[in-house]
Amino acid sequence: MSDTHKSLNFLEQIVEDDLANGYTREQLRFRFPPEPNGYLHIGHCKAIGISFGLGEKYDAPVNLRFDDTNPAKEEQEYVDAIKEDVAWLGYKWDQVCFSSDYFQQLYDWAVEMIKDGKAYVDSQSSEVMAEQKGTPTQPGVAGPYRDRSVEENLDLFERMKAGEFKEGAHVLRAKIDMADPNMLMRDPLMYRILHKDHHRTGNTWCIYPMYDWTHGESDYIEQISHSLCSLEFKPHRKLYDWFLDQVYTGKDLRTKQREFARLNLNYTIMSKRKLLRLVEEGVVSGWDDPRMPTISGLRRRGYTPMALRKFVETVGVAKRENVIDVSLLEFNIRQDLNKTATRVMAVLDPVKLVITNYPEGKEEQLLADNNPEDSNSGTHEVPFSRELYIEREDFKEEASNKYFRLTLGKEVRLKNAYIIKGESVVKDASGAIKEIHCTYDPESRSGSGTEASKRNVKGTLHWVSIQHAVKAEVRLYDRLFNNESPDGHPEKDFMEFLNPESLKVITGYVEPFLANAKVGDRFQFQRLGYFNVDLDSTADKLVFNRTVGLRDSWAKQKPKPQQNQGQPKPQQQQQASALSTINKLGKKLANLPEEKRIATIADIEKHAANLSEEEVKGFFNTAAKKVGTRMAGIVSLYAFAKAHSKEISSIDGAEEFVQKALEDKNELLQEVASR
């Protein structure tokens, strides 16, 4: 099929429509506008993906703009971190901009507005002004300073700028409409006095513009064609446009704001304020703690830019509130790492395995594929000897035949090595297993090509040679919260849902190949999961983070209780099916092609014999507009009556139901009813 119509999301559609209605491609320009008051998280990843993605799609520039109008909360540290994160994701911005670069222009425009009677200085307290503002359901009222003269406003505003007043003494407000149903239009603040040093402008200013007055005008200055933001800014759009009206010359591009639903992930939180609390209260080690949903945390955890980009791509763009399941995130990182991560062996919960018929002191270098998914990835050597560690979980003295791992008397393969057979167990005084003794088949070495090496054994275990193993710290992460929606409970603090087991630090044994792994390197620990080398790793102490486990269908079936071994529930399904089949068939009945319709009706008649009278009656109050279902109802009624040799008139409500169908405008329905 040549019509691979790639469906556009609604933002792409808007851009396409604009292009069709006069915008040129050269006019397209986007921006990502973070406030430098915290680290970027996975939710920002979506926003970044949308604006930068559009930039890539249309080959249009995208500015990275820091919305830095509040010196009380913003810091250079965050600016640097944000740049690093965006760059790491692989996006290229056109210009780095700062709203603070436009402070003078904004001030000049504000003065013009005062002269035009569109802005005034208010000198009340914030509490009083809030009261005058009314509520969403109640209009506001004008304050006493609303009609100050232009001269007085100009004088006051200039003195505000000159630093003559204390914080809170005066503000500049736009003069719009105190009764507007949109609260944001009730004379919004444009400037407040803040005697604080700004991370870029120092002490040049002591009045700072508010978000609404800054954001749209910054877009306009930069000639952003589409200013995309999250849904909570929808009510701001009216103000955005109003402010733009005040400065728009009519000669250049008029920017527009459009809104999309932000990303939410279950089992985590996305609020910067709450993330900051986790950092400040030491619940996590910092913004880049691998359990954090921040980009830097995910990076440290071992996520790849590709996985994150793919993730936000699959999540889509729309306008309804959504909660994405973390499993989708995990799917994306596994998919990427499966193709790229080098396979190695590591034992995290070791038990000693002795191969009694393997010569003492002997060692061999065996070959291991670096990545079976990538034929160009090559191989590496792994040392083998008489004493190994295997995973404690991989041995049971006796087990059902569903257990593919090592038991006494059964054979399994040691990955990349030999086939072994469990022989005996050595236990300590308390009965805990100290050693497992086994024998190996010398002919069965992997890759040797012998008959024995090709033997089919069900299980394959990973292992490390004890004398060659390298100790490493391994950090096992689990979700930070136990609750699907930690901040979705108004009466409870999200901290109550912290998972006490979100981090487990253990010592593991890894094959010597990993001895000189570098910080950030990603591996698959065979049969266990994906791991990367943590920042804390040093030449003499390796530290690994578990990025994500492998899918594990064995772990899933284990906890299953024995009881429901019986039959699933065929009974119930059988019963539901007569009615539900008819419903399904009936739904589209009215707009099927004739031939198919006749066949479908015959089909319904067949099923209708199995209905109960109650089920048939259920059709009688079908909504009038559901013509197909009503048709199916009529057909069922007739077939039912026939099958049970009943008169229509003996069924409550049936005659009325038929009568209504006969009187319906729809010919098909009439036809069916008149049979």
Add this chain to the structure above:
RNA sequence: UGGCCUAUGGUGUAACUGGCAACACGUCGGUUUUUGGUACCGAAGAGUCUAGGUUCGAGCCCUAGUGGGCCAACCA
């Protein structure tokens, strides 16, 4: 006494101009496999919030209702 947004399987997103509701994740089976991974095959799961209307035909258009979200920071 309000205004704005929104409603499609468990989750997320599609369905172009109205024409037998699709894709991905997840779930459940099966095949392959020197990773209980991967890959491949298959299944279950949605009457598209409700009720009216327009139409031969509505997830899509219109009206009303209902549910959910957002809006009363000198935050962004």
